[in-house]
Amino acid sequence: MTKITYCTKCVYPSSSAVPLAFDEKGLCSGCRTSGEKAQIDWDDRKKKFEDIIEEYRNKDGTGYDLIIPVSGGKDSYFQVHLMKKIYGLNPLLVTYNGNNYTPTGMENLINMRNVFGVDHIFFTANIDVLKTLNRLGVQILGDMQWHYASGIYTYPIRVAVETKTPLMLWGEHGHMDLGGMHSYNDLVEFTYRYRHEHVIRGYEWTDFLKRAPEFGEKLTKQQLIPWMYPSDEEIASVGVRGIYTANYFKWDANIHGPMVMEKYGFKVPDEPFERTYRKMSNLDDMHENGVHDYLKFIKFGYGRATDHVCKDIRSGIMTRERGIELVKNMDHLKPKDTQRWLKYVGWTEEKFDKIADTFRDQRVWWIKDGQWWKDNLWREPSAYGKVHLDPKQQKKYLL
Structure with a gap:
């Protein structure tokens, strides 16, 4: 089984949906590119x-x-x-x-x-x-x-x-x-x-x-x-x-966000989404930070909290330790908007869960005692819920 590694600066895993490369110090390509901003005229x-x-x-x-x-x-x-x-x-x-x-x-x-x-x-x-x-x-x-x-x-x-x-x-x-x-x-x-x-x-x-x-x-x-x-x-x-x-302009949502709020009346909701601590992102789609992102966790083993933590670590406004804490609390949550989406498309939750399980990345997930398991950023494997695959489909995930 391929072992998932994590960037030594941010918290992105090597299973990232966005391709990453890691150097000899364990720094990911996203962090290296982000570091270029400080050198640009x-x-x-x-x-x-x-x-x-x-x-x-x-x-x-x-x-x-x-x-x-x-x-x-x-x-x-x-x-x-x-x-x-x-x-x-x-x-x-x-x-x-x-x-x-x-x-x-x-x-x-x-x-x-x-x-x-x-x-x-x-x-x-x-x-x-x-x-x-x-x-x-x-x-x-x-x-x-x-x-x-x-x-x-x-x-x-x-x-x-x-x-x-x-x-x-x-x-x-x-x-x-x-x-x-x-x-x-x-x-x-x-x-x-x-x-x-x-x-x-x-x-x-x-x-x-x-x-x-x-x-x-x-x-x-x-x-x-x-x-x-x-x-x-x-x-x-x-x-x-x-x-x-x-x-062409130094891009920083943590600066632009407050500016457009003050100058143009941009609003954020009273409460953040369940799967991230940020209030100002992805307001154009209620499922982007919700059930859509939950599918990303199912597939690749990380979610929107990881994305936002990595941005904030790279911007210098969050420590990696705090980021790990947020990821641990949020990345795995199955959001309430799942029910809204299921009603929207006319599906049962059982059907959704069965289909979603077929897309799990074998680098990330394995099955033990009828549960999905994966390694974590904090170096302790955890179980993340019931397996919805039939016995034949489960074989490739058994250790």
Whole structure:
């Protein structure tokens, strides 16, 4: 059995869903890349950014200056603040709605377009199709949020092509920020390849259309238009280019969050999510920190508390010891919103548990006495609940 190791600075495991590399001192690639921020000349990066936006500024007033994909979260607020208030640009905001906004998240989204005075496209797909994609996502790849990740990284680009707006402004490059996939010195930009191979893990709408009957579901090609990425020819005809804000401005949610709260009325809920201590993250989807993240724990043995702890350790505002304590208390919890999601898609909890168990990573989990076991960050193995697999399925997990 492969032994899981943990970063000696943050708390990410080697089983991370975002690929990590560890050096001879046990430091993960995400921590190394995060450390680059202190060495960057951010004034020089700002000038590079200003050159880019000046190049794409709509000179005759007949179109938008750029498109910003937004959820209405703290990061969206910061990006719109930069473009509208600091640089005086006229952005078009585009939101893909996964149909699971928290009340606070929806309030923030509506407030954002009002306080900034911007045009905003809010797209919601056929709800029955969304429910179908939720169910298929869990059964095909153990993730009900495939449609959401694909929608976020497809629909705004469709709008860019349709409105002939070439420049798109994204926030962070997720795999670079969490796992150090690239260096900040690479000034990496958005690519179809990154979206396809990493964000949606190689699955396109065609896979869902083809496999739907296998799971007793029905989908048509036309129902999946929102997830159809524009062709190379369409992208080239407009010259669509996606850049990341975090490559040009020192990105720190713990600074940006309070700023947009004070300046623009961004709100956080009274209580944090069950599976993380942070109140200001992922308000655009009630299941992102909940049952969706619980599936990540089932698959890879860690959850959202680990993600947030790692960010805060790297930012220097949390000790590793405190981080371990939070992970120990939160990462494993089965959240209450599981019941809401089950009702939404029409499943029983038993069905969900049986399917979820089939996606457990053999590097992480083993079975003993009818229970799931794994090693922990604090170096003591623990049991984490009943096994829902049949005897044949259990064999590969038995020691």
